[in-house]
Amino acid sequence: MNSSTELIMQGVVLTCLQTEKFKTGCLSINLLTPLSRETASKNALIPMVLCRGTATLPDMAAISSRLDSLYGARLKPVVRKKGEIQVIGLYADFADDAFIPEKSSILEHISELMGEMLLMPKTRGGLFIKEYVESEREKLLELIRGRINDKRAYSMQRLFELMCAMEDYSTDKLGSESETESITANELTRHYREILSVSPIEVFYCGSAEPKRVKAAVKAALASLPRCEEEADLGTDIRMNSLEETPRYFEDEMQVTQGKLAIGFRLGECMDEPNSAAIRVFNAVFGGSVTSKLFMNVREKLTLCYFASSLIDLHKGILAVSSGIEFDKYDAALSEIFSQLEAVKKGEISDYELSAAKSFVASDYRTIEDSPGALEDFYLNQVLIGPECSPSELAALAEVITVEEVVKIAKGVECDAIYFLRGTTEEDS
Amino acid sequence: MQKEYFKNIDETLISEVLPNGLTINIIPKPQFSKSYAMFATNYGGADRRFKLAGNWIDTPAGVAHFLEHKMFDMPDGNALNVLSSRGASPNAFTSSGITAYHFESTSLFDENLRTLLSFVSTPYFTAESVQKEQGIIGQEIKMVEDNPGYVVYYNLLKCLYASNPVRDTVAGTVKSIAEITHETLYHCHKVFYNPSNMTLSVVGNVDPEKVIEAARELLPSAPGEVPERDYGEKDAETPHQSVQKASMEVSAPQFLFGSRLVPESRGTSRLRQMLVGEIALRAVFGSSSPFYTRLYAEGLINSSFEYELDYTAGTAMLVAGGESRNVDGVMNELKDEIARISSEGLNKTLFENAKKAHFGSLLRVLGSFSTMSQAMADGAFADYRPLDAFEEIKNIELADVQNFITQNLTTEKLALSVVSPLER
Numbered sequence: 001m002n003s004s005t006e007l008i009m010q011g012v013v014l015t016c017l018q019t020e021k022f023k024t025g026c027l028s029i030n031l032l033t034p035l036s037r038e039t040a041s042k043n044a045l046i047p048m049v050l051c052r053g054t055a056t057l058p059d060m061a062a063i064s065s066r067l068d069s070l071y072g073a074r075l076k077p078v079v080r081k082k083g084e085i086q087v088i089g090l091y092a093d094f095a096d097d098a099f100i101p102e103k104s105s106i107l108e109h110i111s112e113l114m115g116e117m118l119l120m121p122k123t124r125g126g127l128f129i130k131e132y133v134e135s136e137r138e139k140l141l142e143l144i145r146g147r148i149n150d151k152r153a154y155s156m157q158r159l160f161e162l163m164c165a166m167e168d169y170s171t172d173k174l175g176s177e178s179e180t181e182s183i184t185a186n187e188l189t190r191h192y193r194e195i196l197s198v199s200p201i202e203v204f205y206c207g208s209a210e211p212k213r214v215k216a217a218v219k220a221a222l223a224s225l226p227r228c229e230e231e232a233d234l235g236t237d238i239r240m241n242s243l244e245e246t247p248r249y250f251e252d253e254m255q256v257t258q259g260k261l262a263i264g265f266r267l268g269e270c271m272d273e274p275n276s277a278a279i280r281v282f283n284a285v286f287g288g289s290v291t292s293k294l295f296m297n298v299r300e301k302l303t304l305c306y307f308a309s310s311l312i313d314l315h316k317g318i319l320a321v322s323s324g325i326e327f328d329k330y331d332a333a334l335s336e337i338f339s340q341l342e343a344v345k346k347g348e349i350s351d352y353e354l355s356a357a358k359s360f361v362a363s364d365y366r367t368i369e370d371s372p373g374a375l376e377d378f379y380l381n382q383v384l385i386g387p388e389c390s391p392s393e394l395a396a397l398a399e400v401i402t403v404e405e406v407v408k409i410a411k412g413v414e415c416d417a418i419y420f421l422r423g424t425t426e427e428d429s
Numbered sequence: 430m431q432k433e434y435f436k437n438i439d440e441t442l443i444s445e446v447l448p449n450g451l452t453i454n455i456i457p458k459p460q461f462s463k464s465y466a467m468f469a470t471n472y473g474g475a476d477r478r479f480k481l482a483g484n485w486i487d488t489p490a491g492v493a494h495f496l497e498h499k500m501f502d503m504p505d506g507n508a509l510n511v512l513s514s515r516g517a518s519p520n521a522f523t524s525s526g527i528t529a530y531h532f533e534s535t536s537l538f539d540e541n542l543r544t545l546l547s548f549v550s551t552p553y554f555t556a557e558s559v560q561k562e563q564g565i566i567g568q569e570i571k572m573v574e575d576n577p578g579y580v581v582y583y584n585l586l587k588c589l590y591a592s593n594p595v596r597d598t599v600a601g602t603v604k605s606i607a608e609i610t611h612e613t614l615y616h617c618h619k620v621f622y623n624p625s626n627m628t629l630s631v632v633g634n635v636d637p638e639k640v641i642e643a644a645r646e647l648l649p650s651a652p653g654e655v656p657e658r659d660y661g662e663k664d665a666e667t668p669h670q671s672v673q674k675a676s677m678e679v680s681a682p683q684f685l686f687g688s689r690l691v692p693e694s695r696g697t698s699r700l701r702q703m704l705v706g707e708i709a710l711r712a713v714f715g716s717s718s719p720f721y722t723r724l725y726a727e728g729l730i731n732s733s734f735e736y737e738l739d740y741t742a743g744t745a746m747l748v749a750g751g752e753s754r755n756v757d758g759v760m761n762e763l764k765d766e767i768a769r770i771s772s773e774g775l776n777k778t779l780f781e782n783a784k785k786a787h788f789g790s791l792l793r794v795l796g797s798f799s800t801m802s803q804a805m806a807d808g809a810f811a812d813y814r815p816l817d818a819f820e821e822i823k824n825i826e827l828a829d830v831q832n833f834i835t836q837n838l839t840t841e842k843l844a845l846s847v848v849s850p851l852e853r
Contacts, residue, residue, distance in 0.1 A: 021460040023438070023792045060725060064717030068782035072789025095789045099438055131726075139731045142752060145680035146733075149577055255678050255851060257571045291513045299565075306568040324572055352514060359516025359536075366462040366535040371796070392462075395535075 001369065003379075003390070004211050008219055010227045012201045015379050016211040017372075025096050025107070025207020026372040027214075028078070029114055029222075030089035030380065031199040032234055035081060035168050041175025042183055042191045043088050045133070045140050047077030049188065050090070052132040053122030057113075066113065070106050071095040075114065080377075081173035082384050083236030083315025087202075090114050093372065096208050107209050108217050115221025119196075126189070133185040141181065144174050148254075152307075155260035155421045156322055162250045163264040163417035167237060169316050197226040200234070202383055206372040238271050238317040242416035251420040258306070260421040261333060263321040268412030271317035275405070276387065277361065277397040282409040283312045284357035286344050287321055291356035293340040294321065298333060305333055315385055319413060327422055334418070344410040349403050357406075358399050365395035430641060435816050438795065442816055443637040447645055450625030450652040452809040455640055456632045456801065456816075464538045464633025465798035466640075468549050469529035469806040471628075471655075472621035474599030475742035476526075478659040481620055485659065489608040490594070491566070491601020492617050494523040498562050499554055499614060500530065508548035517541045525595040526741035529806060533798065539639055542631075546647040552618040554611040567603050577677050581685045581848045584673040585748065588844035589689050591669035592661030595742050623653025628809035630802040660743055664689070668844035675848045682849045685750030686760065688842040690738075692745035697821065699740075700813040704787070704822050706738040706747060709833040712775060712783040713766065714749050719779075720766045729759050740807070747837060756847050767838045775831045784825060791818055 001019040008014045033043050057063045067073045073094035080087040092114060094106045122129055148154050157172060164170040174180075201222075205214045247263075270279055280288070287294035287310030298308040308323040325333045343349075368374040368391040378391060389397070431444045443455040458464075474494060478487050500521070501509045512519040517534035530549050534541050573579045583598055590596040600606075631640050668689070693702040714721055714736040724730045734751035753759050794800050794815075804815040 019460075021458075023795045024789075059722070061717055061719070061722040064715070064722065065778075065782055068715070068717050068786040070785075070789075071792070072786030093793070095792045099792055100788070101437075135726060135728055138728055142681060142731050146752065147680075149679050149683075151575055151678075256575045258568070258575055289513065290519075291510055296510075306565065306572050324568070326568070356510075356514035356516075360513065360518075363463075363516035363518070363535045367533070370461045370463050 006211075006215065008215055009222060009225065011231060012203065012222060012225070013383070014203045014205070014215060014218055016214050017206040017375055017379075018208065018211060019206065020208045022207065022372055023096055023099055024093050024372065025205070025209070026091065026093040026376055027107070027110055027114065028089060028091040028204045028376055029118060030078070030087050030202045030204070031195060032202065033086050033088065033195055033199050033232060034234055035084045035086040035171055037168070037171045037176070037179065039191070040086060040171045040173070041140065041179040042188060043086050043195065044079045044174045045136055045180070045183060045188060046192050046195070047079065047088050047090060048136040048140060049128055049132050050117045050121050051075070051077050052136065053129065054116045055120040055122060056116065058122050070109055071100050073106060073110055075110070079173050082381065083313070084168040085234050085236065085315070085384060086173060087380065090117060091376070098208065107207065107214065111217040111221040119222070119224050123189070128185045128189045128192070130185045133183070133188055137180060137183055140174060141177060144177050144180060151254070151256060151260050151421060152322060152324065155262040155419060156320060158250070158252060158421070159262035159264050159320060159417060159419040162419060163248070167239065169236075195232070197228040198230060198232045200231060202380060204376045204379055206375050236315050239266055240268050240271065240317070242266055242414040247415045248417045250417065251422055253422055253424050255424050256421065257423070259325050259327045259330065259423065261323045261325055261330065262419040263337060263415060264417045264419075265319040265413050265415050267312065267317040267319055267409070268414055270409045270412050274314060274317075274385075276314055277394050278401050278405045279312060279314060279409055280361045280364070281357050281398055281401040282344070282406045283310055283319065284360045285349055285353055285406055286310055286341060286410070288312070289357060289360040291353060291360065293343060293353070294337065297340055298323065298336050305329065308333070308337065330420060338415070341410065341413065345407065347403060347407045349406060354403055354406070358401055361398040362395040365391040365398060430637070435819065438792070438816070438819050440795065440816060442814065445641050447624065447648075448652070449648060449650055451644060451648060452628040453641055453644060454628070454630050454805040454809060455635065455637045457635060457637060458633050458798075461634050462535045463533055463798065464631065464635050465531065465533045465802050466542050466545055467529050467531040467630045467802040467806055468545050469527050469628055469630070470621050471526070471626050471810045472528055473524050473526040473742055474597070475594040475660060476621070476658050477594050479620065479656040480659070481654065481656050488613060488617060489601065490597050490605040491599070492609055492613055493528050494600045495562065495566060495606060495609050496614055496617060497521045497523045497528050498566060499558065500549055500552075502553050502558055503548050503551060504553050508544055511544055512541055515541060523599050524741055525599055527806065527810065529803065531799065531802065538633070538635055539643065542640060543643050543647060546643060550622065550648055552615055552622075554614045556611055559609065559611045559614065563606055563609070566600060566606055570598070570600050570603055573598070573600070577679045577683050577848045580675055580677060581683050581750070581846050584675060584848070585685045585687050585844060585846035588668050588670040588673050588846060589687060589746060590664050590744070593664055593742075593744060594660060595744055620656055624648050625652045626655050628806050630805040630809070632798040632801050667841050671844055673846045676851050677848050679848055679850050681752050681754055682756050682847055683750070683752055684756045684759070684845065684847045685748055686763075686843050686845045687746050687748035688837050688844070690745040690747065690837055692740060692743065694743065695812040697813060697817070699811050700817060700821055701825070703738060703740070704818060704825055705829045705833050708780070708783050708787050708825060709830045710736045710738060710747060710749070711787055712779050712830060713770070713834060713838065715783060715786065717779070717782065720762065724759060724762055729753055729755055729762065740811070756845070760845060763838070764840055767834065770831070771835045775827060775834065777827060780827045780830055784822065788819070788822055791822070
């Protein structure tokens with residue numbers, strides 16, 4: 001697999017991964033914007049509106065039927081939260097030219113279509129079509145309101161919202177209901193023109209085409225991209241310590257049969273010069289894998305819950321534990337989770353636990369190279385937070401992490417907030 | 430060992446049936462880091478009543494799923510830990526029709542495969558471990574009760590089927606799993622986990638000969654009896670009940686409608702029915718269809734709208750649904766659309782595009798080792814090869830798809846399930 005990165009226009013970077021191992025390739029165009037309460041919903045709405053119609057393909061039926069005719073190419077709006085950077089754009093995956101019955105150049109067709117969607121949306125009087133904006137605004141509201149449908153994800157989102165209330169990180173990638181409700185076509189068009197000219201753009205391709213061919217296709221597609229001298233101010237503010245002496249406690253009540261516990265931590269000192277392979281191994285030892293302490297002790301040994309696991313956000317320096325428990329197991333589960341973290345801090349890590357965690361992380365990295373979608377996200381993360389290594393190089397680094405490194409990371413971890421989604425008290429379900 | 434090269438998609442399929450009846454299918458992928466193996470038994474949540482040596486035997490709901498949880502226990506430890514400690518990602522699932530154990534790994538594949546074959550073929554249960562698992566599964570059952578997707582799905586099945594056990598949740602109930610003992614587990618393992626009732630699928634960077642060798646060496650050499658199953662009285666052609674409604678903590682009504690097909694149970698006719706059905710569903714409900722684009726623009730549905738064709742435990746059905754503030758409106762539009770297709774016929778361009786798009790989605794599946802392995806397992810139990818789809822799809826005609834639509838999407842064949850927000 002050959003990777004190459006090149007600045008192809010002002011503020012536009014193209015990363016190409018040339019490989020013949022996949023039957024389908026991918027192309028994404030991403031605008032990097034600062035995550036903030038005021039603009040998150042507008043940003044999220046833009047790619048959704050762009051997918052509704054272009055100057056030559058005026059509605060969804062026309063766009064979708066074009067995609068179908070390109071052997072079921074898929075093109076979707078994407079919104080991602082990477083620390084305090086909101087990444088919005090378009091992601092396409094499509095059959096490789098070699099495997100379709102009639103020989104064609106799907107890459108060129110797709111990049112042309114993506115360029116047109118991004119730069120020549122369907123407009124009336126220079127503004128986005130009012131019906132499209134209003135319809136997508138309703139859809140965005142449905143998505144935002146629909147977050148309570150998945151109680152586990154919802155509890156994690158509420159944790160971050162409450163724990164990081166003073167930070168831009170508290171904003172969800174889709175923004176909020178109140179910000180969304182007031183968006184008009186006029187305002188959205190203005191915002192679109194602004195971010196289009198100031199946002200750094202990352203383009204990613206993975207497939208069998210040569211970088212030269214990809215560059216030509218993308219440059220042609222983005223030829224009319226407006227660029228201004230001033231670029232958006234991007235970055236994530238990493239908080240090292242908990243806000244208060246003892247963890248803050250938050251809760252919500254809902255009519256559910258199982259409680260959801262979410263605990264947030266600041267990774268602390270290790271974020272000074274983050275070693276991502278080592279932090280991932282720490283997480284795999286503590287709660288990020290099926291051989292982790294949380295899985296083995298909270299779930300398996302004590303049968304306290306159906307799941308207990310941890311995740312990390314390296315962009316923001318956060319560790320979070322998520323667990324599904326019976327309401328009356330709250331105290332027992334909480335104290336078991338904390339005592340497992342203490343064990344890691346004290347270096348109570350068996351050879352088995354460490355080697356399993358290292359193998360888990362190494363395998364996780366290697367698997368990235370087997371999927372175009374995973375590679376795309378990996379290289380986007382690399383642009384934002386580094387390090388400049390391939391997944392297999394990181395896998396090799398993970399394999400030599402020591403207990404001391406894991407303990408050192410654990411010692412810097414501080415609990416900042418606890419969130420509990422409990423059942424309604426008056427009703428016994 | 431049979432080896433076949435599929436030139437159109439540049440893939441090779443290695444197949445073998447061992448003397449003990451085990452079917453093995455392997456797709457080597459030498460350029461990849463990872464490999465994936467799935468060892469599956471043709472035994473799922475719906476297989477509760479079966480005939481063995483002439484006698485009918487009844488078992489409680491949830492045994493197949495319970496077994497899945499307990500199979501990882503070995504006399505000398507836990508297979509999940511053994512595989513995980515080598516960096517593999519093992520897991521398992523139980524559907525109404527099958528139970529499958531699988532792992533993905535980027536190193537030590539041969540060792541991992543040996544562990545997989547050994548633990549699935551070695552039952553080891555104790556009264557204590559069974560009792561402990563009742564607590565864990567009890568939590569799992571409660572957790573899914575809070576999942577609106579799960580509730581809307583099973584309520585639809587309860588509409589479509591009056592007696593077939595696919596209508597009951599695979600995990601059973603807290604009450605039914607309380608009846609399960611370690612003897613029940615030993616017995617059902619003996620009956621359903623014999624090589625004649627199982628299949629092994631492998632996709633990845635592997636040496637096929639070593640895969641076959643491991644299976645030959647580690648599994649019992651004698652074939653077993655494939656038990657006959659009883660899925661209850663034959664259900665009528667039309668749904669048992671037309672609508673089922675529930676209320677939960679959701680933001681907006683979640684709906685799912687569906688209809689039962691008369692399944693082609695085996696072979697190429699089954700593969701063909703799947704292709705026709707999938708193209709038909711895409712033509713009616715896909716993102717470029719008149720139905721989808723109109724309802725999306727009108728705000729009746731959003732991008733959560735999905736559809737699928739599902740074969741399990743001798744049944745076949747089509748389901749579609751998503752989220753809508755006006756479910757009745759969606760159902761009325763559907764009725765009109767099917768009437769329109771019946772009278773005007775299906776648009777030719779729409780059909781051609783749906784066929785092309787489905788070809789693309791089949792190609793996409795080749796990149797997902799887990800989906801491909803499961804497709805080969807399903808194929809092994811129903812006697813067809815998923816890789817033949819790339820040729821077979823060329824034979825699908827507009828009339829096939831049109832017939833499928835007018836036969837299976839009529840009002841009298843459809844049932845509807847809705848989960849609405851709680852009244853405040």
